[in-house]
Amino acid sequence: MKIAFLVRDLCHMGGVVSATQNLAGALAQKHEVEIVALRKVRDESYFPLDPRVSVRVLSDMRPHSPVSDVDDPLSDKFPLVYPPNAGAKTPVVSRLAELRLLEYLATTDADVVVSSSPRNTIMLAQAPGDYLKVTQEHSMPSIYATDIKQRLFPAYLALDALTALTPEEVASIGRQVPAVRDRLAVMPNCVPAAPVRSKGTNKVVISAGHLTDNKNHALLVEAFAKVLAEAPEWTLRIYGAGAEKNKLRARINELGLANSILLMGQVAPVTPEFGKGSIFVLPSKREAFGNVLVEAMAAGLPVVSTDADHGPRNILTHGEDGLIVPRGDVDEMAKAILSLVRDDGLRAKMSESAVRNAERFHETASRERFEAILERAFARKALPRHATARVDARGNVHVGVGPLPAQAHGADLVLRRKAKEIEEHRFAFSPAGDAVVPWDAGVPHGTWDTVLATASGAEVPLSTDGYGCDTRDLLAVELPRTGDHSLALLLPHRHDDGRLRVRSALREAHAEVGPVQVDKEAIRVQADLWGATAGGGAVVEAVHRKDKERVLTFPLKRTGDGRVSAVIDCRTLVDQHTDEEDKEVVWDFWLRPADGAPRVALAKLATDVLAPIDVFTFPRPVITDTDAPPPSAAPSPSVVRRAVRKARRTLGAAPSAPATARRKTELRPYFTMLSQFAVKTVRL
Incomplete structure (x- = not known):
């Protein structure tokens, strides 16, 4: 195969240059190898280079060179995409070198392109070529400048393989960019045998x-x-x-x-x-x-x-x-x-x-180690990664990736998420590339990444497009369910990054919010109560987002067929927004089916709408106090502490005028990112 190493230059003394030249030479024993240098500023490298390795220079900055680019007007211009060196008054890599690099990456016939620096990696990740894209981290990405990390870590996602020098650094990168754990490998630097051996007698x-x-x-x-x-x-x-x-x-x-x-x-x-x-x-x-x-x-x-x-x-x-x-x-x-x-x-x-x-760090061992990394990367690259998803009338999710290559037979669809620990659920793909996630598989509540994983351990995340998720029949799924979970609904969707994800809504008891009417006096909420029955002492509770000890209760009314309703008094919410608090106060709403029964979240989950906050919107009434604000209800200890801190901060300030100004408070009913019903009160 043809392997190209992408370097800034070969004109300085450093471990990266030495290691790259050594590995290139080791691979040249069996492969066609070239080193692509963005610039050249001296005639010879400080380190020996195997004559079987060719060198391509994209910008020659030697004034005496017969092909010098010093007079090119772009040779002293900063690049537009390639990250410049912080504080540099002249570009280390010029716009000229950048343009030639972009042309090289778009036209090379290499089977593998390997980057040896984070800036080159950022460029390689954007390249249109279908060759294997590999980066070798010779340092510690955790210590890179913030502006580099902000571009480098997303770039990792476009690569086919990443190597680091030690197991510790592989683990570190995996923690920083969890999505690339499956393509990380340890690759120590290649160091050839010594030309001279010590006799051990000199002091x-x-x-x-x-x-x-x-x-x-x-x-x-x-x-x-x-x-x-x-x-x-x-x-x-x-x-x-x-x-x-x-x-x-x-x-x-x-x-x-x-x-x-x-x-x-x-x-x-x-x-x-x-x-x-x-x-x-x-x-x-x-x-x-x-x-x-x-x-x-x-x-x-x-x-x-x-x-x-x-x-x-x-x-x-x-x-x-x-x-x-x-x-x-x-x-x-x-x-x-x-x-x-x-x-x-x-x-x-x-x-x-x-x-x-x-x-174990010499040429043969290094070549074999790197060849094995490339072999795994090629196998992974051959795996299908574009998927479609369909929900049937029962709520099962069918995922298709097309016929599996022979090496992928026996692969699984993996639903995976990381909380404190990585959790996953597996479902077998058929040779035709179809897998089913049953609605009653018990996938815990939350959002799950999708991955195709082979029996040999190769993995690829699955992506989809705007036509890839068919959720038409999800609207026909009969709810509530019978059994342990009254709500069990799977919603496949395309994430902003193009990945296929599945949201599982799984609840033993659930209060699905229905119609909501809002005016200046009240917020009237209707809900379907599943998996529980409203009994004596049933109420709706509003829990203060920052101070969970503060709870407001509102009567709950049964309207038949498991439907319940509640009237939330706007004035109560306004009065409970005390002067000692921040400009905004959030109340999260729960339903307590009976006195002493566990709370059930009032939420909008039985829907094909992934983010109810953006779709189900409500009027925002404004309540005006025409006179001095009425006394607040007895505040909780935490509110008292905040008031004391506020008073200390303003100690010595001029006394404020009596509170006679008109005060306005806006009420904003909405669904949170977790789809729970909430009301925010905002002082205007």
Whole structure:
């Protein structure tokens, strides 16, 4: 197959560039591979690239290049879609590169396009091509800037596979974007075997990385000072460049250790230098993976590393090929280094284990791991994902996806939702791609996502279009039901994101709101009571949304055939909106069938209308107080507390005039998002 890796450029030193080039080379053993770089600013990459991998450059920003794009008027314009770098005065990726990227994504003949950065992923997700779209997360999306996450996380939904470096990061992404859990996989970076192996005899400790606060070489300097107090013949070499260099140099000089702790500068490639050492140390505060750890292990160096999230603990085996110490602990790091400095036999034993354990990140293992991810993604992509849904006269929901491919025979329709725990219900698809959700399947009350899941574990969410849900016969379903649930009704619908969902309305007892009449005096509500009988002490109760202790009761009248009615006095609701409260007060309405009986929600659920709040609307009467507001009913303790806080905030303000102004209160009857009847009183 043809695999294309999408990168910003190959012109900087970093783990992402190294890992991408290494994996591309590993895959080139069996596949056609190209790297597509949005720009080029230097002649050569810092890392070796397999000659079988081709490189396509979309914008050449080298002034001396015979195909330079420097003079193109779009080369210094910011992109319109590609997310720019925050605070940049000139574009890192230009409008020119963006346009060429869009053209590439629309015309490429690649079977797979792999993004290695969040900005490229955002672009890839919008591409029209039918190729496999894959992203590799080399960092931690949870720490990305908010503006990137707001575009990146929705983009994940359009991808066929996502990889992260560690199981912990896979779990983290799954928590942040639950809809992509089924297409996440662990893919550690590819790190080739070392060209040079350490003999383990030089009294040299090696560290390498950008000299930044996160890499925390300052900790290593302090720890090695303690090592030198007991083993002065050893030397520490730190390879890299960065903003912390001067600060590190000053501290080394302050400690008088300029002859023993050497800042070696930036070396490319750095791995041959590892053969000169006998121990490697990684002092990072945070490390998504740590290519340098594997490179050191492959060179035969036992490793001392902080327990930085989450890479080191997924690479090292503590006590076998290295030692893991707590982050930020100078003493523990010094102790770990000393244990290897003092014990030649331990170093040799760990060196052998390090070389052996590094093999699982080398080319062959990485290629096979990535091929397996692509194989699962292709199988998933072949699954049908467009569905239709129909409700029959009994209320059963029939879902069709068309004939299933052979690998999908035995698949299930899964209804799934996530509350505290993931809950799901399964219904078998026939080979023809039909599944039935019986009305009496007992699917709990709520809204459920639909998923096609194969026996092998591959899954795809089901989508539908504006013609995909036939609910004509739902209006003919006879209610109430007989049995345990008087209300059992399934409503398939198309969500705003295009996904097929099913709302289950399931109630043992239910009060279905019927006609509602509203005027300035009263709100008259009729309802059908199912699964319960109105008896002595039956009332309608209005419960204050914020203060559940405040309850208003209104008489309930039986009108025959299970129908009941209640008259809600508007003035009562207005008077109960006390001056100490907010501008708006909401009362949720319940029916209590008898004295001491459980409440039953007054709601609009026996309908094909998904959101009654938008459809069933009522007049909004305004009640005007012509004189000073009448005394409120005795407020609850919570209202008193709010009044005290309000008085404290206004302490020292000028006394207010006597309350003689005309006060207006609007009453707004409506159905909530949960379809329950409520009334909001609003001070105008």
